[in-house]
Amino acid sequence: xxxxxxxxxxxxxxxxxxxxxxxxxxxxxxxxxxxxxxxxxxxxxxxxxxxxxxxxxxxxxxxxxxxxxxxxxxxxxxxxxxxxxxxxxxxxxxxxxxxxxxxxxxxxxxxxxx
Amino acid sequence: xxxxxxxxxxxxxxxxxxxxxxxxxxxxxxxxxxxxxxxxxxxxxxxxxxxxxxxxxxxxxxxxxxxxxxxxxxxxxxxxxxxxxxxxxxxxxxxxxxxxxxxxxxxxxxx
Numbered sequence: 001x002x003x004x005x006x007x008x009x010x011x012x013x014x015x016x017x018x019x020x021x022x023x024x025x026x027x028x029x030x031x032x033x034x035x036x037x038x039x040x041x042x043x044x045x046x047x048x049x050x051x052x053x054x055x056x057x058x059x060x061x062x063x064x065x066x067x068x069x070x071x072x073x074x075x076x077x078x079x080x081x082x083x084x085x086x087x088x089x090x091x092x093x094x095x096x097x098x099x100x101x102x103x104x105x106x107x108x109x110x111x112x113x114x
Numbered sequence: 115x116x117x118x119x120x121x122x123x124x125x126x127x128x129x130x131x132x133x134x135x136x137x138x139x140x141x142x143x144x145x146x147x148x149x150x151x152x153x154x155x156x157x158x159x160x161x162x163x164x165x166x167x168x169x170x171x172x173x174x175x176x177x178x179x180x181x182x183x184x185x186x187x188x189x190x191x192x193x194x195x196x197x198x199x200x201x202x203x204x205x206x207x208x209x210x211x212x213x214x215x216x217x218x219x220x221x222x223x224x225x
Contacts, residue, residue, distance in 0.1 A: 104156060
C-alpha cells in the first residue's frame, strides 16, 4: 500500500541545535513530496516541495529536505532551531496520479527548548 | 492576492442538525480539495473538484456528507444529521501545479 511514515511523533531540541524530522514513503513510483508546518490553531503552511527537479530542496525559514530514492526517504532538516519553529510538521505525498490528493504522514510535533 | 478563506472559523452544533461549511479558493485555482483533521484519524482526504469535471467523492466517509462547487469557485461542504464523530477541523485547499494552499479551517464541534 502507498503510504507516508513519519518516524517520530515528537522531537525535542534545544534552541540553536540542528533539527532532523524523518519521513519515509512507500510508493510504486516516484511521488511528489512536500513538508507542511502547522502552528497551534493555524492552517497548514507549505515549507517546501520536491518534484524531481533537484534532490536537495530548500524551503522557507531555513528548512531543507533531501530526496533519497534508494532509501525512500525525504527527511527535513534545519541547521539551527529557533523557538518559533515549535509546531507540528507533516510529510505529505501525492501518490495518485489522477486526482492528486495529498497523503499525509501522522505528523511530528517539534518542541524547541530555550 | 488573498489566500484560501473558510467560514465559519468555528461551528458548534447539536447532534442531528445539518451544517454547511464554506471555502473560497485562491482566484484562478481550478482544483479544490476538502480534508478533515481529527484526533484519531489525522488528516484525511474527503473530496476533489477539478474544473468542470465530476468531483472525486471517494474520500467522503458517509452519504451524510456532500459538497458542491459553484461556478468553478466557491465550494460548500454539507454534513447532514451530524454525529459526534463528525467533530473535527475541516480544511479546504486550492491548487496550482500540484502545490496545495490551505485555508485556516473550520473547527466543528458536535454536541
